[in-house]
Amino acid sequence: MRRSRWVLAVLTATTLAVTMTAPAAVAAKPKTIPIQLLALNDFHGNLEPPQGSSGSITAIDPSGATVAVPAGGAAYLATHLARARATNPNTLTVAAGDLIGGSPLLSAAFRDEPSILALKAMGLGDSSVGNHEFDEGSAELKRINWGGCHPVDGCFDPPRRYPGATFYLAANVLENRTKLPVLPPVSVRNVGGARIGFIGMTLEDTPSVVTAAGVAGLTFLDEVRTANQYAKLLRVAGVEAIVVLVHEGGTPASQVYDYDCDANGPGSGLTGPIVDIAKGLDPSIDLVVSAHTHQSYVCTIPDPAGKPRLVTQASAFGKLYTDIDAAYDRRTRDFVRSSITAKNVIVTRDVTPDPTVAGIVAKYQGLIGPIANRPVGYIAGTILGRGGSTPERPLGDVIADSQLAATSPAATGGAQLALMNTGGIRADLVYPASGTEGDGVVTYGEAFAVQPFNNNLVTLDYTGAQLLTVLQQQFTGVNAASPRYLQISANVKWTADLSKTGADRVVADSITIDGQPLDLAATYRVTVNNFLAGGGDGYLELANGTNPLVGQLDIDAFVAYLTANTSTSNPLTPPPLTRIAFL
Structure with missing residues (x-):
C-alpha cells in the first residue's frame, strides 16, 4: 500500500477515535500534564468472580509468606477502576486483547455481548484485538466491535440494539480482499490537553492458535514492523506520545504479582516473545502494554536507543489492573519517559460492587440460570x-x-x-x-x-x-x-x-x-x-x-x-x- 493510503488509514482512525476532555481552567498552565492509564488484558468474559486458581493472585503477606489472594469479578473491577480514576481527571482505560473468547457460559451463551457491555460501563476506551477475538471469524469480530444483532441468534435484548464495543484496534491484521486493517489501526485520545496515540495489535502467530475458519481471509503482520510504521505516521500527524497495546507477552521469573522484574538489571526477570518485540520497537514509542501469557509484570526493557521503556501485563480474568502514571510535556507534546511509572493492583473483593456492572451481570445470570445451575x-x-x-x-x-x-x-x-x-x-x-x-x-x-x-x-x-x-x-x-x-x-x-x-x-x-x-x-x-x-x-x-x-x-x-x-x-x-x- 502506498504511504498516502497508510496516512489516510491512520488519520481516518484518528478522526473516529478522538475524544475531547476539556482541561480545567487555570491561571497559568503547568509545564506538564499528569496522565493516568489503567490497563487490562485477557479478561476472557469473566463477569463473575473466577473460581479456584483462576480466581486468585499470588502475593507476599507481611510475614513474608506466599499467599493466594481472592481476586476478580467484573463488578469489583469496575469499583477499583472508578476509585483509581477519581484520583486523576486525566485518566484513560485501555486493554491489550482477549477480552472475549474462551469465556464462561454467562458471557459465551450471549456471544460475549454482556462482557462488552460491562467493559464499556467500566470506561474502557481502547483495546487491541487478541487471538481469541478471532475465534468466531472476522465478520463476527466486526459485529462485536460495531454493533448489531447476531445473524443467527438475533437480539438477546430486543428493546436495545447491541451497541458494539467500538474500542478494538487491529493495526497488524489485514483483510486480504482490501489490503486494509480489518479494524482501525490506531486511536488518538485528547485528555486534559494531552494528545496520546495508541497502536493496537495481536500476535503475528495468531493463525497458529486459532482455527483456520477464524482467521480465513486475513493476514497477520510482524508486530515490530507494524508498530514502527504506525508510530512514524502518528508523528507525521503531530502525535508524539505513543503507547503500544499488543497481545503478546512473556513470563516473569516469579509468580508474585508485584515481583521486582528489574531487581537484577533492567528486564532481567522477564523472558518470552515480548522481550524481543520491545527491543525492536521504535524509540518514539513510550510504553508497551502486553498480554496473552496471563502473567503479572512491570519490567524495563531498553529501546533500540538504549533508553529505558516500561513493558507491563496484568495477569488475566480481571484479577489485576495496571496503574500507569506519566507526565506529558506541553512543549514537546510527548511523555517525559523518565516520569512513567507503573504498578499492578489486585482487584480485591472487599469493596462494594459497582451497581451498574453488577446489574448487567445479574440480568444475564437470570437469563442463563436454569441452564448454568443444572x-x-x-x-x-x-x-x-x-x-x-x-x-x-x-x-x-x-x-x-x-x-x-x-x-x-x-x-x-x-x-x-x-x-x-x-x-x-x-x-x-x-x-x-x-x-x-x-x-x-x-x-x-x-x-x-x-x-x-x-x-x-x-x-x-x-x-x-x-x-x-x-x-x-x-x-x-x-x-x-x-x-x-x-x-x-x-x-x-x-x-x-x-x-x-x-x-x-x-x-x-x-x-x-x-x-x-x-x-x-x-x-x-x-x-x-x-x-x-x-x-x-x-x-x-x-x-x-x-x-x-x-x-x-x-x-x-x-x-x-x-x-x-x-x-x-x-x-x-x-x-x-x-x-x-x-x-
Whole structure:
C-alpha cells in the first residue's frame, strides 16, 4: 500500500477515535500534564468472580509468606477502576486483547455481548484485538466491535440494539480482499490537553492458535514492523506520545504479582516473545502494554536507543489492573519517559460492587440460570486444569478420557486414543463448589467454563509414525521455546527425557497404546478437537490425518462423561498423573 493510503488509514482512525476532555481552567498552565492509564488484558468474559486458581493472585503477606489472594469479578473491577480514576481527571482505560473468547457460559451463551457491555460501563476506551477475538471469524469480530444483532441468534435484548464495543484496534491484521486493517489501526485520545496515540495489535502467530475458519481471509503482520510504521505516521500527524497495546507477552521469573522484574538489571526477570518485540520497537514509542501469557509484570526493557521503556501485563480474568502514571510535556507534546511509572493492583473483593456492572451481570445470570445451575456430575476434590503446574494435568486426563469414551464406539468414530491440547482447558473443577448447589456438585456452567469453545470432536486415521511426530511437535517449531504437552487418554503412556532437547525429548520406544508398543507402520484411529485437527498449537502433523469423522461438541462429551461416571456415592477423584513419565 502506498504511504498516502497508510496516512489516510491512520488519520481516518484518528478522526473516529478522538475524544475531547476539556482541561480545567487555570491561571497559568503547568509545564506538564499528569496522565493516568489503567490497563487490562485477557479478561476472557469473566463477569463473575473466577473460581479456584483462576480466581486468585499470588502475593507476599507481611510475614513474608506466599499467599493466594481472592481476586476478580467484573463488578469489583469496575469499583477499583472508578476509585483509581477519581484520583486523576486525566485518566484513560485501555486493554491489550482477549477480552472475549474462551469465556464462561454467562458471557459465551450471549456471544460475549454482556462482557462488552460491562467493559464499556467500566470506561474502557481502547483495546487491541487478541487471538481469541478471532475465534468466531472476522465478520463476527466486526459485529462485536460495531454493533448489531447476531445473524443467527438475533437480539438477546430486543428493546436495545447491541451497541458494539467500538474500542478494538487491529493495526497488524489485514483483510486480504482490501489490503486494509480489518479494524482501525490506531486511536488518538485528547485528555486534559494531552494528545496520546495508541497502536493496537495481536500476535503475528495468531493463525497458529486459532482455527483456520477464524482467521480465513486475513493476514497477520510482524508486530515490530507494524508498530514502527504506525508510530512514524502518528508523528507525521503531530502525535508524539505513543503507547503500544499488543497481545503478546512473556513470563516473569516469579509468580508474585508485584515481583521486582528489574531487581537484577533492567528486564532481567522477564523472558518470552515480548522481550524481543520491545527491543525492536521504535524509540518514539513510550510504553508497551502486553498480554496473552496471563502473567503479572512491570519490567524495563531498553529501546533500540538504549533508553529505558516500561513493558507491563496484568495477569488475566480481571484479577489485576495496571496503574500507569506519566507526565506529558506541553512543549514537546510527548511523555517525559523518565516520569512513567507503573504498578499492578489486585482487584480485591472487599469493596462494594459497582451497581451498574453488577446489574448487567445479574440480568444475564437470570437469563442463563436454569441452564448454568443444572447438576451434571460430582467430584471428591479439586481437579486442576488451567491452574495445574505439571505437564500432565488431572483435568486434562479426564477430558481426554471423556473424548475417547464419546468416540470409541464404531458408530461415533472407532477411536483407539484421544489427544487434548492443554490450552483448551480453561478452568479447574473446584471443590467445594462456590455456588449454592452443594459441595462436590459440578454444574453445567462449571463444566462449560472448563470447555467453552464448542469445538467438534474429530476422529481420524494416523500412522504410528505420524503419532510419533505429533508427540515430538510438543517440543519443536513454535513449541520449541515453551513446550506444550498434549493431554492423553488413559490407555496411552510415554516417557519424556528432559536431559535432551527438541524432538529427542520423546523416548520413542517408550510409547505404548493399550499396553502395546507403538507400531510405526500401523494405522490408529485418534480423536482430537477440530482446532487440533487443523494443526493448531503447532501440532502440524495432526492436519495430515485421513478418513475424518466429525462428531459431537467437546463440552457435550465432557458433560456426558461426568454424568455417566459419577454420582453422589461415586464422585470423581483427581486421577494420578501416571501417563507421562519423566527422566
